[in-house]
Amino acid sequence: MRRWLDKSLQRKLSLLLLVAVVLPLLATGVVSYRIASSLTEEKEKQSGTNTLRQMADRLEFMIRDAESMSVFIIGQKDIQLYLDNERADISLYTLNIGFLTNLVFSKPYISNITILSAHDYPTLSNTTILRSGLAQQLEQNEEKMKSGAKWWTSLYENQTSADGMKRVVSLVRPIRSTNQFRNVGVLSISLDENEMRGVLKNAGWEKQGYVLLVDGNDTILSGDSPEWLGRPLRERLPNLGDWNGGEGTFTYSEEGWGEDTVLYRSIAGTGWKLVGVIPTRTYRAQNEYVLAVTAVAIGIALLVSVIFVLLFIRRVTRPLRGLAGTLKDMNPDEPIPSFPVKSADEVGLLLHSFNKLSERIWRLKEQVQMNEAKKKEADIMALQAQINPHFLYNTLSSIHWMALMNKDGQIAEMVGALSDFLRFSLNKGEEFCAVQQEVAHAQNYAKIMSIRFQDKFESQFYIDSRLHDKPMLKLLLQPLIENSIMHGLQKKKGRGQLYVHGELHGDSMTFVVEDTGIGMEALKLDEVRRNLNAASGTSSPEPGRSGYGLRNVHQRLQLHYGSGTGLRIESEPGVGTRITFTIPMVEELP
Structure with a gap:
């Protein structure tokens, strides 16, 4: 590479200008792509936050409706008479069953309404309950029952004659007598988990991501898959850290799965949270288009720049290439030709100086030739005075044989060693x-x-x-x-x-x-x-x-x-x- 550059000024200048143009263009493209990627990610997070807010609004509507319905039911006269009566009244029972049925009929997200009497009167419900986990929920939350405040259960199963087996989460609150202000029963309004899941699925969340609804203990109440219901959130997201505040965003990473963006929002009045997960590959898919557009734009700009630079450098170096070619093929015995000067820039000045220098060189050459002719005779005389190495080797060899003939071994040995020593020392340079x-x-x-x-x-x-x-x-x-x-x-x-x-x-x-x-x-x-x-x-x-x-x-x-x-x-x-x-x-x- 270095030899290839050293042989051409045009290549050096072209490489220099191309680097000066290409690097800023590439840097601009990289910065533009990163900015676009960042904006895409922020846009995706903002869209996810808005979607979570819409889900929360719909769930909060269901929750407020259930709470308003509970207040309406507790204040109903026939309900109070049935629960506060000294004995069970079958006519009031039938009347209240019809009232509850009509109340639930227009609200598909209400699975059932159950009223338990403190006197062990028959349970009031809009449908026949075959098996329910409500009793277990009441036993596990005995302290909340004693406090007299309303509270929400965790997810449990409820089997009825009308709907079969369903998973529900219920609003529970005690019923006090309006006359004597004593507990006369317990009201449970159950929300259907299928309806809550429908809210999560129909909100337009990213197809590659998912949304979960968790309670205050971070147990999954609803989500994208029934197999995760009732299980801790940290089984689904093992590396999940602490999170605070009613709304936020953070990056979640898990070995072997890459990084995800997690968004969350609290549901008012319940302690529940909506948790949305968006894989980062979603951003990459959206960024591929931005990357393609950026690459095409940078590629076109680079192509135009390369063509312009090469044409410009070729025009600038054309006189120099002509000069170099002439000098390369020039016969030293012939005069150096002059070059026409067509510009007043540095290249023109160089050609003008070269023309003057060539004239001076030709005059000096003629003078040197005359001086060399005068020295030739002296050089011949000097060459005659030099010692021929072969003459020296032959002479030492003759001395060596004379010493051997005279039986002087030490002199023969010394002369032989000296001959070999001199021959190796010269060694043709x-x-x-x-x-x-x-x-x-x-x-x-x-x-x-x-x-x-x-x-x-x-x-x-x-x-x-x-x-x-x-x-x-x-x-x-x-x-x-x-x-x-x-x-x-x-x-x-x-x-x-x-x-x-x-x-x-x-x-x-x-x-x-x-x-x-x-x-x-x-x-x-x-x-x-x-x-x-x-x-x-x-x-x-x-x-x-x-x-x-x-x-x-x-x-x-x-x-x-x-x-x-x-x-x-x-x-x-x-x-x-x-x-x-x-x-x-x-x-x-x-």
């Missing part, structure tokens, strides 16, 4: 070689130096055979061996030892040059280490001085293998010096 070649070069140098300094040291090489064919930077070991001989072993009294190790450690190679010379004091060792790690901008020691070879090797290691490599030096006075470096192992020459 190549920087890398096999480990085996580098070790052989170091052995030749050690052999020459051992003959030169007789009885001063003995050298031993221990190289892992697996390293022989691996490539490495050449001329690394010889300067380290030279340093050990010249600054360690030569200055020692008596004979010393020189060890060279090559070891394989995983994906790296470690080389060690160790001697038993005089070693270094701590201050001297610190100075050598500082010289190795000196900044690249500082002056280096001059060739031939102490530290030049080590620093040269250290810098070459870091240059070719990275700053993590380099020489590590350890030394102890009177014991010797150990120099180590580690380089990565590669399979082929760079």
Whole structure:
């Protein structure tokens, strides 16, 4: 990608302008989509709140109607006479049954009205009750009965001859005598759960969501499914936290189900609550249209922007591309052509300056050619004075054979090692070689130096055979061996030892040059280490001085293998010096 950009100014400018245009457009699209999504969510919540309010209004109408009906029934004269009479009156019983039947007939949400007498007179009801859970409700709420206040039961089953089995919730209140102000009975007005469920289902709630009606104990009174009736709300919504206030909204999340929006509203006078649940996927479905419109708008804007940018950049860079093409195919021996200047902008000024520069270059070229002709003769003379490396190798080879013929083995050995040493050092200018070649070069140098300094040291090489064919930077070991001989072993009294190790450690190679010379004091060792790690901008020691070879090797290691490599030096006075470096192992020459 970088090479592709580097080869064309037009590509660079096009990419720059496209990024400058595309990023703001994409950012605008993202912000617009998020705002639209937020508005959609708020609209959905507001719609849900309004729907809950409508449901609450209808349920509150039923509740107020039941409460008003209870007051009307308690104040009815015939009801009072039946309950306050000293004995059961069959005529009043029949009259009141008809009254209750007519009262319930026009109200489908009233399942039944039941009046229990304190004197165990026959129960008054608009229909024959076969089985009812009212008695159990009265036993469980004995304290509420004693308080004399009205209250609402939890959900229970009521079986009648007319409607069969139904689930109901009842308004219960005691009946007092209007004459003696004593309890003469109990009134129960039951609301049909099917009618309440119809209010919840017909309100237009989200199809993927649901609405529940719960009592003050968070028990489900009505909802979308009969199987949840009478069960705690927290079984349906396990992670539901505390909620306060008469109306509100919060986010509910459950592992494996995603997030839902929960809305709730209290029913006045009962302690009940309406709980509505809207899945977040409802918002996503509505946002897909917004996303599609936004994507199309941004796509069209991007396409127009791209076409405009490319045409503009092409027009601007056309003169520069023509200039670059001409220079690329130009013959150096021919004059540089001039370009017509058609604009006064920066590109026009550039072409004008190029025309002037080309004329100047042509004049300088002619002058350089004349100077080169004058130097040619001097160059030929200088070349004649150079030494041909092959002549040097042949001469050393002749000396080697003469020494062998004269049976002077030491001279033959030294000349042979020197010949191999020089041949590897030149090595056609190549920087890398096999480990085996580098070790052989170091052995030749050690052999020459051992003959030169007789009885001063003995050298031993221990190289892992697996390293022989691996490539490495050449001329690394010889300067380290030279340093050990010249600054360690030569200055020692008596004979010393020189060890060279090559070891394989995983994906790296470690080389060690160790001697038993005089070693270094701590201050001297610190100075050598500082010289190795000196900044690249500082002056280096001059060739031939102490530290030049080590620093040269250290810098070459870091240059070719990275700053993590380099020489590590350890030394102890009177014991010797150990120099180590580690380089990565590669399979082929760079």
